[in-house]
Amino acid sequence: MFGIVPKLQQYVCAWNFWPAFMKKFLMSEKGPFTIFFWTPLAKWGISIANIGDMRKPVEQVNTLQQCVIAWTGLLFTRWCFIIRPRVYSLVICNFCMAQTGLYQLYRKHQQGKLFTR
Numbered sequence: 001m002f003g004i005v006p007k008l009q010q011y012v013c014a015w016n017f018w019p020a021f022m023k024k025f026l027m028s029e030k031g032p033f034t035i036f037f038w039t040p041l042a043k044w045g046i047s048i049a050n051i052g053d054m055r056k057p058v059e060q061v062n063t064l065q066q067c068v069i070a071w072t073g074l075l076f077t078r079w080c081f082i083i084r085p086r087v088y089s090l091v092i093c094n095f096c097m098a099q100t101g102l103y104q105l106y107r108k109h110q111q112g113k114l115f116t117r
Contacts, residue, residue, distance in 0.1 A: 009033040029085050036085065040093040047093065050100040058111045066104040073098025 013026050030036045050069060053061060077094040080087060108114040 005033055030087055036087045036090065040087070040089045043090070043093045043097055047097045047100050050097070050104065053104065054100075054107070058108050058113055061104050061108055063105070063108060063114060066101045066108070068101075070098050070101030070105060073101060 009026065013023055018026070025031050026033065032038075046069065050066075073094045073096070077091055077098060080091040080094060105114065
């Protein structure tokens with residue numbers, strides 16, 4: 001880590017009221033001072049928005065957008081097993097994102113409108 005983040009991490013962890021398990025979590029390589037902690041949170045937002053779009057008529061679902069969501073979810077699900085440290089919450093999040101995109105594409109296919117704008 002570089003910049004202000006390590007200094008902020010040391011400052012927060014220096015507070016005496018943290019229990020030992022919390023200090024360990026704050027100092028871990030998957031803790032809240034790293035990107036690995038915050039990425040699943042942002043990606044869950046995409047999945048939840050996509051679940052909300054399932055109430056929309058099929059005509060309002062964008063095929064290209066759903067292809068990108070599905071492809072991104074599948075690609076990064078695989079990538080999560082390659083990067084270190086392994087963050088299984090990110091694996092689950094990416095897998096769910098792929099599933100929501102694939103389901104939206106399935107809905108369009110069922111209506112025969114997969115290749116229409």
